[in-house]
Amino acid sequence: MKKLTILLLLLLSVIISCKDKSDTNSETSHIKQSIYKTSRNEIVVLKIVKDSAYHIDFLSTATKKIQNQKSNDSTLNFYTLLQFEGVVSTDGNQQYLRENVITNSIKMSNGKAIKAPINGANMIYNTSNNTLSIFNEKLEISKNLSIPKTLEIVKKHKDWNGNYIDLKTIEL
Numbered sequence: 001m002k003k004l005t006i007l008l009l010l011l012l013s014v015i016i017s018c019k020d021k022s023d024t025n026s027e028t029s030h031i032k033q034s035i036y037k038t039s040r041n042e043i044v045v046l047k048i049v050k051d052s053a054y055h056i057d058f059l060s061t062a063t064k065k066i067q068n069q070k071s072n073d074s075t076l077n078f079y080t081l082l083q084f085e086g087v088v089s090t091d092g093n094q095q096y097l098r099e100n101v102i103t104n105s106i107k108m109s110n111g112k113a114i115k116a117p118i119n120g121a122n123m124i125y126n127t128s129n130n131t132l133s134i135f136n137e138k139l140e141i142s143k144n145l146s147i148p149k150t151l152e153i154v155k156k157h158k159d160w161n162g163n164y165i166d167l168k169t170i171e172l
Contacts, residue, residue: 033045033147044132054097059167061164061165061167086099096124104118153170
């Protein structure tokens with residue numbers, strides 16, 4: 001029931017934003033999109049629609065050297081994608097993003113996939129300085145990262161072939 005309510009709110013906000021299509025300035029003023037980089041080099045893209053709904057893409061990649069029993073060293077690539085969606089609650093300059101995980105996937109180049117252990121993302125967006133707090137880390141907007149390039153990498157998650165994804169490719 002809770003998910004249905006969130007989905008209906010998101011659908012309503014999309015319908016409302018589509019209604020304003022004739023005025024492009026109005027449309028863009030109702031959508032805030034920002035990109036952030038964590039201290040662990042994870043990338044976070046935040047989209048807020050009309051201060052009522054949000055979507056977050058949280059991604060990271062890694063490579064780990066492993067030793068197998070044949071004494072040949074090899075590498076294991078990882079691609080993590082967490083996606084959150086939900087409603088926004090506003091209190092002054094703070095916008096609280098209610099945690100609703102829609103994608104939780106850590107894929108490995110050996111074909112295995114697991115879920116990330118998520119223990120409270122505690123997501124808060126500050127409208128006065130455009131900072132985002134997520135997983136107890138306060139992030140500032142990264143001006144040297146490309147949102148379109150990042151979203152292209154997000155789209156590749158479903159059919160990822162196991163090759164290492166260098167997140168430096170999203171830098172401007």
